[in-house]
Amino acid sequence: MKYDVDERGYYGKFGGAYIPEMLYPNVEELRSRYLEIIGKEDFKEEFHDLLKNYVGRPTPLYLAKRLSERYGATIYLKREDLCHTGAHKVNNTIGQILLAKRLGKQKIIAETGAGQHGVATATVCALMGMECIVYMGKVDMERQRPNVERMRILGTKVVPALSGSMTLKDATNEAMRHWINNPTDTHYIIGSVVGPHPYPDMVARFQSVISEEIRKQLQDEIGNPYPDYVFACVGGGSNAAGAFYHFLNEEHVNLVAVEAAGKGVDSGESAATTALGKPGVLHGSKTLLMQTTDGQVIEPYSISAGLDYPGIGPMHAHLFDVGRVQFVSATDDEAMNAGVELSRLEGIIPAIESAHAIAALSQYQFEKDDVVVINLSGRGDKDLETYIRWGKY
Amino acid sequence: MKNRITDLFSTHSKNILSVFYTAGFPQLEDTVRIAQYLEKAGADIIEIGIPFSDPVADGPTIQASNKVALDHGMNVPLLIQQVKEIRKTVTIPIVLMGYLNPVMQYGVEKFAKDVAAAGVDGLILPDMPVYEFEETYHDLFASLNLCKTFLISPTTSEERIRRIDGITNGFIYAVSASSTTGAKGGFADEQLAYFERLKNLKLKNPFLIGFGISNQETFSIASQYSSGAIVGSAFINVLQNSTDFETDIFNFVKALKGKTSQP
Numbered sequence A: 001m002k003y004d005v006d007e008r009g010y011y012g013k014f015g016g017a018y019i020p021e022m023l024y025p026n027v028e029e030l031r032s033r034y035l036e037i038i039g040k041e042d043f044k045e046e047f048h049d050l051l052k053n054y055v056g057r058p059t060p061l062y063l064a065k066r067l068s069e070r071y072g073a074t075i076y077l078k079r080e081d082l083c084h085t086g087a088h089k090v091n092n093t094i095g096q097i098l099l100a101k102r103l104g105k106q107k108i109i110a111e112t113g114a115g116q117h118g119v120a121t122a123t124v125c126a127l128m129g130m131e132c133i134v135y136m137g138k139v140d141m142e143r144q145r146p147n148v149e150r151m152r153i154l155g156t157k158v159v160p161a162l163s164g165s166m167t168l169k170d171a172t173n174e175a176m177r178h179w180i181n182n183p184t185d186t187h188y189i190i191g192s193v194v195g196p197h198p199y200p201d202m203v204a205r206f207q208s209v210i211s212e213e214i215r216k217q218l219q220d221e222i223g224n225p226y227p228d229y230v231f232a233c234v235g236g237g238s239n240a241a242g243a244f245y246h247f248l249n250e251e252h253v254n255l256v257a258v259e260a261a262g263k264g265v266d267s268g269e270s271a272a273t274t275a276l277g278k279p280g281v282l283h284g285s286k287t288l289l290m291q292t293t294d295g296q297v298i299e300p301y302s303i304s305a306g307l308d309y310p311g312i313g314p315m316h317a318h319l320f321d322v323g324r325v326q327f328v329s330a331t332d333d334e335a336m337n338a339g340v341e342l343s344r345l346e347g348i349i350p351a352i353e354s355a356h357a358i359a360a361l362s363q364y365q366f367e368k369d370d371v372v373v374i375n376l377s378g379r380g381d382k383d384l385e386t387y388i389r390w391g392k393y
Numbered sequence B: 001m002k003n004r005i006t007d008l009f010s011t012h013s014k015n016i017l018s019v020f021y022t023a024g025f026p027q028l029e030d031t032v033r034i035a036q037y038l039e040k041a042g043a044d045i046i047e048i049g050i051p052f053s054d055p056v057a058d059g060p061t062i063q064a065s066n067k068v069a070l071d072h073g074m075n076v077p078l079l080i081q082q083v084k085e086i087r088k089t090v091t092i093p094i095v096l097m098g099y100l101n102p103v104m105q106y107g108v109e110k111f112a113k114d115v116a117a118a119g120v121d122g123l124i125l126p127d128m129p130v131y132e133f134e135e136t137y138h139d140l141f142a143s144l145n146l147c148k149t150f151l152i153s154p155t156t157s158e159e160r161i162r163r164i165d166g167i168t169n170g171f172i173y174a175v176s177a178s179s180t181t182g183a184k185g186g187f188a189d190e191q192l193a194y195f196e197r198l199k200n201l202k203l204k205n206p207f208l209i210g211f212g213i214s215n216q217e218t219f220s221i222a223s224q225y226s227s228g229a230i231v232g233s234a235f236i237n238v239l240q241n242s243t244d245f246e247t248d249i250f251n252f253v254k255a256l257k258g259k260t261s262q263p
């Protein structure tokens, strides 16, 4: 289909596999086998059984009445925050660990920023009895202490990334270095739709369960599988990829991706990649990237640790490029206010990442009967500390 | 057209020493004199790294040198100026090695033209895919008389090695182990078996062994199987601790090659 990845791992001019030769066999093994493995009946059965009985899927599509009233539209929340471990990240880690087992791998590595993907990986490794190492920037380990301890309780070794700016991109570098040094027995579970082909496509497929469910649930609820709008926040872009996936070819569905503007798009402290980035190569793919004119990667900023990544997945870079998805942004303050607003109106404290998607509602003029779906990618438990420090509630 | 790399390999098939260092390290302007001292000391190829913020194939030593160089303000235009300066006196081959993104931002085509004009003989771009080189840059590089070196590792299949051999001119860079860069003590048996396997493939291009070469012993073992070796992290460590580059570089090269040449 029109927006699918091509044979060689490209979405338009973005994607590919820009990796040093030492990673080629690992990535090639995955590329040559992922479609065959995830297409098999036994894989699908185990995947869907775990999503249902372990993760708690399908997650509800909840009609948020008071929020709807506030914004003058019919707003549904896709409750990924109710997934086991508290975010959509686990959809992907379940898929990848089942794949890793079928590839005969014994060890798992992952990177994490906020710790959500790390926890989701640690969780499935405990479930499958596999050894797990998670790389996390030293700075993030200090910011996200509870998630570090969650991973440790689950039996995962958390290794601080001490290079560069000691945040998510450096944790990703360290995980890649580990993979170079351990090429045969280890699978690298990347946490978003980033990295060399086939990761962006593979992770998008695992997350696509989100939009598959939205379609069914809307059909049951309103007799029509198509909303007028889908909103999702974008860090690397996995929850957005999952929420958009089955609507990409339905051009009448407006897809809105919300980036983190941090202290303002032009403040110098932002993570709004489409506004600030240029095509470049990082972590194995050609994509939009925040960088200096010399091509050095810029450390992004957002109050939300899950959104401060200097790039976006190549699929999103393409969807932005061709105009299929509208990219907007929300600042720290707008997101925090939206998080408190959702808490007050609906009794749901969202993850600060997800609060960015809510914050974008005020940038749109809706018709009363517009059906709007917001992908509520995670719950706010992990962010309590940040809410408290922000203080305006 | 003559190329200093192909010339070197046409007359020498053993004990070729290629020394890697990061441009702009330890000080911004050191790039030039390090090259001059390396030639005097008897190095055969100079390999200069273009620093990048996210060097995923590198271990701690080269990572740290990248960071220092970037903090000094090292960049591609400056490096091209430095290479021009180096070429005023230095006649041995110069290879530039760098991650793709800084090169891409400069413009790959413009980069190739400008570095060739400055006197560079070959390029190593570890994260540029083989297919992209074949389809987009092979002819450009050939027209500029620039060699292109690809990496292979112990896990690279024979089929792929042969494909890489087919599009390489100059030399192949055989990474000694499944690892990131870094100085190590010695070679394990499976590494020697891999070198032996490579030797027996009778490739059209010569190969140099790199990663983990740190002393005379590892250099000479590597050279028994190949045309020579590449040393990087161990040299960066020398630069890091040196107060007298000329002497320390001379001693380092001499110790590695195990033979004397006058400074």
Ligand SMILES: Cc1ncc(COP(=O)(O)O)c(C=O)c1O
Binding pocket: A087, A088, A113, A114, A115, A116, A117, A191, A192, A193, A233, A234, A235, A236, A237, A238, A239, A240, A305, A306, A307, A351, A353, A354, A377, A378, A379
């Ligand atoms: C709740 C939540 N939402 C969103 C994200 C951003 O990631 P992605 O853009 O891949 O969905 C994260 C990342 O940690 C997260 O924890």
